[in-house]
Amino acid sequence: MTVSNTKTLFEKIWDAHHVAYTGTGASLIAIDRVFLHERTGAAALKSMAAASRPVRDPARVFAVMDHIVDTRPGRGDGTLMKGGSAFITETRAAAKAAGITLFDVNDRDQGITHVISPELGIVLPGVTLVAPDSHTCTQGALGALAWGIGSSEAEHAMATGVLRLDRPKTMRITYKGRLAPGVTAKDMILALIAAHGAGGGVGHVVEFAGEAVRALDVEARMTLCNMATEFAAMTGIIAPDAKTFEYLAGRRYAPENFGEPYWHTLKTDEGARFDREIEIDAAALAPMVSWGTSPEHAMPVDGTVPQGPARAHEYIGLAAGVKLLGTPIDVAFIGSCTNARLSDLRRAAALLKGRRIAPSIRKAMVVPGSSAVKRAAEAEGLDKVFTEAGFEWRASGCSLCFFAGGEHFPDGSRTMSSTNRNFEGRQGPGIRTHIASPETVVASALAGSIADPRELVR
Amino acid sequence: MTPFTTLTSRAVPLLRDNVDTDAVIPSREMKSTGRTGLADGLFAPWRYLDAGREHGARAPDPEFPLNRPEASGAQILLTGANFGCGSSREHAVWALGEYGIRCVIAQSFAPIFRANCIRNGLLPVALPEAVIAAMAWQDVTVDLPAQNVRCGAAIHRFEIEHEPRQMLLEGLDAIDLTLKSLPAIEDWTSNDRKARPWVYLGV
Ligand code: SF4
Numbered sequence: 181m182t183v184s185n186t187k188t189l190f191e192k193i194w195d196a197h198h199v200a201y202t203g204t205g206a207s208l209i210a211i212d213r214v215f216l217h218e219r220t221g222a223a224a225l226k227s228m229a230a231a232s233r234p235v236r237d238p239a240r241v242f243a244v245m246d247h248i249v250d251t252r253p254g255r256g257d258g259t260l261m262k263g264g265s266a267f268i269t270e271t272r273a274a275a276k277a278a279g280i281t282l283f284d285v286n287d288r289d290q291g292i293t294h295v296i297s298p299e300l301g302i303v304l305p306g307v308t309l310v311a312p313d314s315h316t317c318t319q320g321a322l323g324a325l326a327w328g329i330g331s332s333e334a335e336h337a338m339a340t341g342v343l344r345l346d347r348p349k350t351m352r353i354t355y356k357g358r359l360a361p362g363v364t365a366k367d368m369i370l371a372l373i374a375a376h377g378a379g380g381g382v383g384h385v386v387e388f389a390g391e392a393v394r395a396l397d398v399e400a401r402m403t404l405c406n407m408a409t410e411f412a413a414m415t416g417i418i419a420p421d422a423k424t425f426e427y428l429a430g431r432r433y434a435p436e437n438f439g440e441p442y443w444h445t446l447k448t449d450e451g452a453r454f455d456r457e458i459e460i461d462a463a464a465l466a467p468m469v470s471w472g473t474s475p476e477h478a479m480p481v482d483g484t485v486p487q488g489p490a491r492a493h494e495y496i497g498l499a500a501g502v503k504l505l506g507t508p509i510d511v512a513f514i515g516s517c518t519n520a521r522l523s524d525l526r527r528a529a530a531l532l533k534g535r536r537i538a539p540s541i542r543k544a545m546v547v548p549g550s551s552a553v554k555r556a557a558e559a560e561g562l563d564k565v566f567t568e569a570g571f572e573w574r575a576s577g578c579s580l581c582f583f584a585g586g587e588h589f590p591d592g593s594r595t596m597s598s599t600n601r602n603f604e605g606r607q608g609p610g611i612r613t614h615i616a617s618p619e620t621v622v623a624s625a626l627a628g629s630i631a632d633p634r635e636l637v638r
Numbered sequence: 639m640t641p642f643t644t645l646t647s648r649a650v651p652l653l654r655d656n657v658d659t660d661a662v663i664p665s666r667e668m669k670s671t672g673r674t675g676l677a678d679g680l681f682a683p684w685r686y687l688d689a690g691r692e693h694g695a696r697a698p699d700p701e702f703p704l705n706r707p708e709a710s711g712a713q714i715l716l717t718g719a720n721f722g723c724g725s726s727r728e729h730a731v732w733a734l735g736e737y738g739i740r741c742v743i744a745q746s747f748a749p750i751f752r753a754n755c756i757r758n759g760l761l762p763v764a765l766p767e768a769v770i771a772a773m774a775w776q777d778v779t780v781d782l783p784a785q786n787v788r789c790g791a792a793i794h795r796f797e798i799e800h801e802p803r804q805m806l807l808e809g810l811d812a813i814d815l816t817l818k819s820l821p822a823i824e825d826w827t828s829n830d831r832k833a834r835p836w837v838y839l840g841v
Binding site for chain 1: 654655656658660661664665666668669670671672673683689690719720723724725726727728731746747748749750753754757758799800801803804812813815816817819820822823826827830834836837838839840
């Protein structure tokens with residue numbers, strides 16, 4: 181045990197939720213919030229019901245329809261995925277039976293889990309929040325310990341109010357300096373994973389810190405934390421500050437204000453020790469684009485493709501040594517829990533205004549991260565900017581961030597995507613995905629080929 | 639849950655890094671809202687020549703390791719670094735289990751996948767790359783009580799924390815076990831309710 185009385189933010193939250201040690205040396209950690217979605221929610225709730233295990237505190241469990249809901253206008257329970265409706269109707273029935281709060285398909289507050297939880301103030305600084313979804317780490321941007329688990333663990337959390345955990349290690353990633361224009365939080369996280377590997381954070385809770393992190397708005401911090409899971413970390417976390425409290429104050433499930441001294445203790449003490457520290461020069465970062473089939477296959481947009489696994493080169497159709505710039509693309513996609521919040525859409529629209537995407541683009545789509553984001557964007561006229569530029573404007577959901585069957589991109593397309601995963605087949609069989617910031621997606625859609633957003637920003 | 643003690647089986651190599659859960663079980667192969675009916679979709683894009691086929695039996699790719707005749711009945715899968723990365727879908731573990739895999743030996747595991755293994759009686763073993771490569775297509779014994787893997791004359795110790803080890807050895811149900819601590823959980827909660835009232839949304 182540590183003798184010093186300085187603690188990291190993670191340690192403060194962990195200690196505050198430590199209920200007891202198990203007989204075998206793990207810890208029972210109290211879970212404040214559980215979030216479910218229709219892809220895995222019905223399975224967890226039905227399996228609990230079958231075992232006659234009630235949800236201990238239904239007021240702290242939420243569910244939403246986001247993964248396979250249709251995003252075309254006038255949607256209902258139907259989905260383009262074969263058999264998809266059953267996930268929606270069964271989750272709805274199971275949520276009702278369990279007495280938990282459900283944000284249904286056409287609810288005002290519907291949206292992607294990790295977008296609506298902060299919007300509604302369900303996630304708060306200092307809480308523990310879990311969901312059977314790997315990108316739950318997104319919510320660490322608000323200063324919560326929020327992480328993805330499997331369905332069995334979700335059942336465990338709902339049935340007992342705790343999880344059995346071994347204490348993870350801690351890592352701090354300090355981004356020094358300020359980002360250059362056209363470089364974003366997405367580029368910060370891709371640069372980290374490219375440099376330290378898709379397994380680089382395994383076993384650790386990662387705290388993002390430093391001047392460039394403090395300078396990010398709250399939504400951009402969510403983008404940064406979103407891909408902590410792509411770094412194999414248990415989760416990412418950012419200490420709450422005035423921006424965080426201002427963002428959350430008065431939201432539906434959040435306190436009116438954060439004046440109490442407690443909230444301001446939620447930060448890493450000066451001199452607290454991490455198991456590992458990494459420093460990154462934020463000022464030196466360029467816009468990043470993935471070239472291969474793992475998020476660690478990311479590179480500066482103006483570089484040449486490095487040597488990677490043969491399978492990755494073959495799948496993506498790019499040899500080592502070639503330039504990414506100028507590679508023709510077929511599809512542009514702006515969406516997902518990584519980059520489909522209002523600020524993302526505003527920045528993308530600002531670059532698109534008065535322009536049209538290249539005629540060679542076969543499909544371009546914007547899918548807002550939540551129904552609230554969609555309404556706010558429409559109120560500002562962003563939808564018009566997108567449609568006039570040649571993008572389709574959709575209702576909110578995960579959409580083509582992943583392929584569930586049914587709706588898909590043209591076969592074998594090369595996509596520029598503001599999402600978080602470029603795995604083989606992630607967006608459909610044979611689809612070649614390049615992940616990047618919304619700015620880089622827009623620049624590439626305008627050019628018809630992979631392009632540097634800094635040219636537009638200048 | 640079936641307890642895991644020792645297991646001897648042919649070890650099938652799928653020696654790639656960063657095998658993600660979308661590859662283990664693609665989203666479109668998760669056809670029911672339950673935990674079963676998944677084995678057929680295991681590694682579908684790699685295992686079948688016509689993975690997208692909608693009706694009738696799909697054609698196995700004879701090159702894919704699990705389709706080779708010597709892989710028949712194998713219960714041990716060998717693989718590379720960061721196995722099970724990506725989506726948290728527990729279906730990846732359910733699909734492996736339903737197919738018959740009881741132990742995955744990898745250079746390293748993605749954390750959510752590893753935790754899902756423990757909850758479903760599938761043993762995750764981490765060993766160095768060269769050790770794994772040498773076990774390809776060999777008969778391998780995995781001994782959880784002794785915490786080692788034996789292949790021919792070679793014996794390799796592996797690490798596993800105490801709690802996951804006990805859960806696997808005894809085939810324990812985590813929820814039942816935790817519910818025994820309910821009084822401690824309730825005590826803690828009633829204190830916490832006073833300290834952090836904003837956490838408790840019901841009345
Ligand atoms: S948007 Fe994509 S990454 Fe995010 S929760 Fe949905 S499917 Fe997962």
